[in-house]
Amino acid sequence: MSTRADLHDLGHHGDAEVRDCSGALVDLAVNVRAGTPPAWLRARIADSMTGLAAYPDGRAARAAVAARHGLPVERVLLTAGAAEAFVLLARALPVRRPVVVHPQFTEPEAALRDAGHTVRRVLLRASDGFLLDPAAVPEDADLVVLGNPTNPTSVLHPAATIASLARPGRTLVVDEAFMDAVPGEPEALAGRVDVPGLVVIRSLTKTWGLAGLRVGYVLAAPDTVAALERAQPLWPVSTPALAAAEACMTPSALAEAEEAACLIAVERRHLLAGLAEFEEVRVVPAATAPFVLLRTDRADAVRTRLRSLGFAARRGDTFPGLDERWLRVAVRDRATTNRFLQALDQALVATGA
Structure with a gap:
């Protein structure tokens, strides 16, 4: 158990790996699905521009999210991305003893610390495959x-x-930003109303390529939703973002997301098989998301060498519970993965990792 802010850079995110690169690097550092947003979604967003003179009206999008998860609208809050949801939770709820389970996305802890909270950490162990131990x-x-x-x-x-x-008396916050990239979403808690204190946070950024639009949502008990909504500024989600949220909840969009999740699973297996060929590399087993976490000696030097070979990977040492031996790599199409594996081979040889 740790309460120290320590030396982990909680504000570092994958986009920093490709910023100012002008497309010179193949982006394996950011987990947004390649080739997105699709043309039909861009068209829906573009069509919404004719309504920019009016203030945003989130009722239709909120109802669409509620229907998608089989919930009443009172249990749904639309947010400017999942990151805003973490800030709202940190500021709006009467929290006294927060705990964050790591390694994980660093924004929840950063938001809690920025709101003045002392955060305790539960660090999952690599030796256990980073599996959750409730005890x-x-x-x-x-x-x-x-x-x-x-x-x-x-x-x-x-x-x-x-x-x-x-x-x-406990609020249980589950970040399901990548759950729609898991075929069938077998372990999803979104839509559950039988778990007391449950708050589920989802993002449309990853599957639909909407990082620049900022749209996500919270699913929680009505009193929690009301508390978070009171902490929001007026009109926090823009009209184009609301149009995107509504569009992504349709049956055809959900079917497309499921198809993409199945394809990601196939491509992830190919990536894992390739990584298994390297004696110097260890991968976290049972990967299910559109990225994998790997460990190798001198990973920072390997990451730098990969950049010189045209590939950006996400450094792992900014995540509490990890150190400089870890890298995160996004799942891409087979041709890109094959080129990355060739570059990784060169990088490992060059750095003596």
């Missing part, structure tokens, strides 16, 4: 945050294991 979470925690599947480990925790963390 490691302190009983007195009144806020517990974890991802599923978890970024950067790509581990999908059983829904029953996560639900077992629920307690009276």
